[in-house]
Amino acid sequence: MNEMAKMIIVLTAICLASAFALTALNNGLEARIAQQEEFYVRGPAVHDIFPDAPNDPVADAFSVEVDGQSWRLYPWIENGECRAVALQAAGAGGYGGDVMVMTGIDFSAGRILGARVAQHGETPGIGTRVADPLYMRIYQGVPVRAGTVIALKSAGGEIEGVSGATRTSAAVANGVDRAVQFVLAHKDEIPGWVREQTGR
Amino acid sequence: MRIVKEFSKGFTTHLPPFRLVLGLCPVLAVTTTVANGIGMGLAATFVLVCSNVLVSLLRKVIPSKVRIACFIVLIATFVVIVEIIMKAFFFPLSQSLGIFIPLIVVNCIILGRAEAFAAKNPVHLAAVDGLGIGLGFTLSLAVLGTVREILGAGTFLGTPLFGESFEPFTLFAKAPGAFIGLGVLLFLLNAVDRFRLRAREESLQRRF
Numbered sequence: 001m002n003e004m005a006k007m008i009i010v011l012t013a014i015c016l017a018s019a020f021a022l023t024a025l026n027n028g029l030e031a032r033i034a035q036q037e038e039f040y041v042r043g044p045a046v047h048d049i050f051p052d053a054p055n056d057p058v059a060d061a062f063s064v065e066v067d068g069q070s071w072r073l074y075p076w077i078e079n080g081e082c083r084a085v086a087l088q089a090a091g092a093g094g095y096g097g098d099v100m101v102m103t104g105i106d107f108s109a110g111r112i113l114g115a116r117v118a119q120h121g122e123t124p125g126i127g128t129r130v131a132d133p134l135y136m137r138i139y140q141g142v143p144v145r146a147g148t149v150i151a152l153k154s155a156g157g158e159i160e161g162v163s164g165a166t167r168t169s170a171a172v173a174n175g176v177d178r179a180v181q182f183v184l185a186h187k188d189e190i191p192g193w194v195r196e197q198t199g200r
Numbered sequence: 201m202r203i204v205k206e207f208s209k210g211f212t213t214h215l216p217p218f219r220l221v222l223g224l225c226p227v228l229a230v231t232t233t234v235a236n237g238i239g240m241g242l243a244a245t246f247v248l249v250c251s252n253v254l255v256s257l258l259r260k261v262i263p264s265k266v267r268i269a270c271f272i273v274l275i276a277t278f279v280v281i282v283e284i285i286m287k288a289f290f291f292p293l294s295q296s297l298g299i300f301i302p303l304i305v306v307n308c309i310i311l312g313r314a315e316a317f318a319a320k321n322p323v324h325l326a327a328v329d330g331l332g333i334g335l336g337f338t339l340s341l342a343v344l345g346t347v348r349e350i351l352g353a354g355t356f357l358g359t360p361l362f363g364e365s366f367e368p369f370t371l372f373a374k375a376p377g378a379f380i381g382l383g384v385l386l387f388l389l390n391a392v393d394r395f396r397l398r399a400r401e402e403s404l405q406r407r408f
Binding site: 003006007010011014015018021022025026029032033036037039040041096121123124 | 258261262263265266269270273274276277280281284285287288289291292295298299
């Protein structure tokens with residue numbers, strides 16, 4: 001029994017120490033990692049989706065808190081009016097956790113301008129084919145109206161998946177759909193937020 | 201000197217992955233360029249040194265029945281530390297190494313050294329052992345990365361070597377090229393060994 005107690009105590013102590021060390025490190029470096037991700041991942045994805053935005057959507061980006069969830073919006077501002085936003089949403093259901101998808105939505109014209117996979121943990125070579133910008137062009141021009149749901153054809157939607165990577169494709173569609181639902185729900189508020197945040 | 205011996209064995213009798221044929225997965229996967237190879241090697245070296253030191257320090261405390269679980273928790277902790285630090289300070293490198301940084305947890309070189317060496321030896325020797333094996337691993341990855349980057353992309357550390365007309369041998373940038381490169385390097389090392397052994401035998405025979 002004594003030996004049993006020792007095993008439990010030692011292993012628990014090691015796990016606790018490990019958890020403390022990792023939490024402290026993560027808290028310390030979280031802000032820096034977020035800044036690096038903005039620079040190396042989200043920034044280039046936004047520039048890809050909005051190649052001819054008259055403003056710099058990354059420099060004008062801001063975060064809003066809606067229903068306890070934080071969203072970062074990258075606005076396309078033309079003649080002082082926000083016409084479109086790009087935003088990142090987590091697509092649930094990937095093999096390696098959530099697939100982070102950046103979607104650009106022109107809410108004045110009611111269509112998707114483009115989507116890019118920003119981050120994922122899928123198996124290299126199989127799931128990663130979905131991250132190919134050539135495949136992601138499938139989302140370009142998809143109409144966004146009240147009641148639009150973005151889903152794969154197999155789930156009753158309009159989007160063609162990548163064969164052999166159905167689950168990853170579905171996760172990406174889910175990420176795009178969450179962005180679309182957010183924009184549809186808040187499209188009247190977004191120009192106001194943009195004016196408030198950027199002072200334009 | 202024991203310390204020198206434990207350090208240098210990482211480059212000679214225990215050179216991973218050529219002598220200890222362990223940890224082949226990252227060797228094959230990340231050596232598409234020299235920079236990736238060195239980055240992966242240094243990340244593994246850090247984990248190896250830290251885990252060896254802690255395993256050695258705790259070797260009298262850890263009950264032998266749960267030692268593997270304890271080692272894995274320690275190793276996984278250091279791997280996550282490397283992952284967080286790499287994301288914060290070397291973000292492009294962490295993107296190109298991707299899933300292979302978290303996979304250092306299951307790299308058998310690290311658990312192998314914890315079990316075979318660090319759990320039985322004092323701290324300073326364990327640290328030196330980890331450093332030697334880790335740097336040997338880094339060296340091997342850099343050599344394989346050099347071969348594959350030069351043949352597969354025509355560059356060294358990103359600088360083009362052969363001018364515009366060079367057609368890269370793309371096979372070497374892919375997985376089969378990794379196997380071929382590793383096989384040829386293993387062959388060369390074994391051939392050199394056999395040659396040296398035969399030379400020594402002949403000189404012994406001549407003496408008697």
